[in-house]
Amino acid sequence: MNILITGGAGFIGSHLAELHLNNGDSVFAVDDLSTGRRSNIEELLDSGDFRFEAADLLDWDGLEEAVAEADRIYHLAAVVGMFRVLDEPVEVMRVNVGGTEVLLEEVVRSGDTPEILIASSSSVYGKTHGVVLDEEVELVFTPEAGGLTTYALSKLANELQAIAYHREHGLGISIARLFNTVGPRQAGTYGYVLPRFVSQAVKGEPLTVFGDGTQTRSFCDVRDTAKALELLAGNGNAIGKPINVGNTREIPIIDLARLVIERSGSSSDIEFIPYGEAYGESFRTIGQRRPVITRLVEATGFQPKWSLEQTIDDLLERQSAGVSSKGEWV
Numbered sequence: 001m002n003i004l005i006t007g008g009a010g011f012i013g014s015h016l017a018e019l020h021l022n023n024g025d026s027v028f029a030v031d032d033l034s035t036g037r038r039s040n041i042e043e044l045l046d047s048g049d050f051r052f053e054a055a056d057l058l059d060w061d062g063l064e065e066a067v068a069e070a071d072r073i074y075h076l077a078a079v080v081g082m083f084r085v086l087d088e089p090v091e092v093m094r095v096n097v098g099g100t101e102v103l104l105e106e107v108v109r110s111g112d113t114p115e116i117l118i119a120s121s122s123s124v125y126g127k128t129h130g131v132v133l134d135e136e137v138e139l140v141f142t143p144e145a146g147g148l149t150t151y152a153l154s155k156l157a158n159e160l161q162a163i164a165y166h167r168e169h170g171l172g173i174s175i176a177r178l179f180n181t182v183g184p185r186q187a188g189t190y191g192y193v194l195p196r197f198v199s200q201a202v203k204g205e206p207l208t209v210f211g212d213g214t215q216t217r218s219f220c221d222v223r224d225t226a227k228a229l230e231l232l233a234g235n236g237n238a239i240g241k242p243i244n245v246g247n248t249r250e251i252p253i254i255d256l257a258r259l260v261i262e263r264s265g266s267s268s269d270i271e272f273i274p275y276g277e278a279y280g281e282s283f284r285t286i287g288q289r290r291p292v293i294t295r296l297v298e299a300t301g302f303q304p305k306w307s308l309e310q311t312i313d314d315l316l317e318r319q320s321a322g323v324s325s326k327g328e329w330v
């Protein structure tokens with residue numbers, strides 16, 4: 001099968017590329033390398049079945065050919081990462097909404113019907129927390145300057161674009177609402193918590209817990225996430241509706257910090273940093289994020305294989321094996 005991955009040099013995209021190469025497929029990755037990195041795909045470049053092009057989807061002269069060749073498209077290209085998303089709201093809209101339109105329009109123009117998966121985000125749940133996050137829950141947003149709403153609505157727009165192109169043009173599009181994803185190749189540069197904690201623990205620096213650490217998240221290993229995305233793409237039970245993708249185990253961030261210190265045997269302390277200092281004064285925290293994955297399990301039979309402890313141990317092992325020299329960490 002010919003696979004096209006937008007955002008293919010990114011954290012999740014590169015794992016998906018690897019998964020498909022292992023399946024014997026051909027993979028074409030496109031990435032503007034804004035947060036994606038060549039080092040993520042360095043080893044894949046040796047494979048004769050892997051091609052990479054550095055390009056902005058909105059201005060890519062190879063798009064027509066790439067779409068024409070593709071049997072399946074994973075659309076992951078987006079402005080992501082908390083620090084970046086808060087700093088660049090115009091780019092968030094241009095790339096996330098504009099890029100998706102350009103891609104889907106090209107698919108329609110081609111007259112082909114590739115399987116398509118579009119990455120959405122748990123941020124579409126907005127301020128909804130303290131309740132079970134299943135796909136039917138009502139969404140609540142407060143427009144705010146300098147906040148997360150721009151990103152959340154760009155991802156909700158992606159879902160609506162997918163549904164619209166499915167209804168009007170019959171495209172077979174699956175929509176994955178991705179919850180927190182962790183694992184090798186994730187960089188802490190743009191704020192992601194686990195690579196930051198691992199790096200801080202290994203260096204013996206204080207682990208920077210934002211707020212009081214009572215906020216919870218549910219972390220899914222990227223190798224489980226990649227498998228779930230593979231199972232969703234082209235799956236007749238998963239077309240035209242959002243599906244949560246994640247791990248249901250929930251952990252307060254303070255406990256995540258303690259767990260990383262414990263697994264690494266580090267002598268690091270924990271330092272509490274007010275949200276305003278971390279993200280700017282207008283930031284409003286998200287207190288809880290835990291997915292219900294009934295829809296995912298019913299559609300695909302997915303079960304995560306990696307425990308959080310295994311992921312942390314794997315990250316610590318890679319760090320001590322010197323993977324850090326490739327710039328994988330903060």
Ligand code: UDP
Pocket residue numbers: 082180191192193194196197208209210211215217253289
């Ligand atoms: N976080 C933290 N220290 C850090 C980076 C992040 O305490 O150095 C917190 C962050 O405020 C959030 C959680 O960890 O509550 C997860 O952050 P991440 O950016 O990884 O994901 P998201 O906020 O998008 O869920």
